[in-house]
Amino acid sequence: MPGAVDESALVAALHTGDEAVFAELVDQYSPSMLRVARGYVPSHEIAEEVVQETWIALLKGISKFEGRSTIRTWLFTVMINIAKARGIRERRDADAEIAAYTGGTVDPARFRPPDAPKWPGHWKEHAEPSPFPDTPEGSVLGNELVAVARRELDKLPARQRIVVTLRDILGFDSGEVCELLQISVANQRVLLHRGRAAVRQVLEDYLAEVL
């Protein structure tokens, strides 16, 4: 998680045209901004345009920036508005669509059938999850797991990818994400849960192969 920074100093530095500060912010946020923007627009090129427009909007607005919201929140709020305006996807029915899907996030074959005489709905004997190994910071396996997670993240349905990125990579809390995306608390949680569960599954598959 990016550490807490003194944002008034950042704003002042941007104001005076400090390119190093701009570079730091661009490198910190642009990859996630692209990932989120891509969920709204039809191509990577348009996502880049959206991100670029957002940075320009920040520079234009920097003198009026009063620090009421953090730079991060400001960036994503403005960017999502720009992305929506450029987007072709119809998103008005997002909440209804999420609610309509009720499938489980774990292969039902791993559980005893509902009519089993003993322990229905519990893990089958050889289908119980096993511990993920400890992976010290910077270890080869740890780095591989992050790479596997990233590939899966980029394959998730757009809304799940957006929510997982905002929550787990950027560290926004659930209330902020609901506000940014205009979705309900329950649906925010469902999207986060499905996204994480999909990544968990590929990590488990990967570890079963390499360990």
Next chain:
Amino acid sequence: MRCIALVELVTAYLGGELDGQTRARVDQHLRTCAGCVQYVEQMRVTACTVGKIRDEQLDSAFRDRLFGAFRDWN
């Protein structure tokens, strides 16, 4: 509570978003179910692993465009 139901509550559980009664049922289940304890732990580790995704390099041409915009502005 059955394992197949518990696995769908893990994100709410980890986020501290379950109501007291449901949380107590989850805790009670976890006291006797090693598989679900592992599942919760796997989901926690998954979120941490996703949280380590960050060292992507921006496409250099794109990065240059952003800096161009910055210089034009100043």
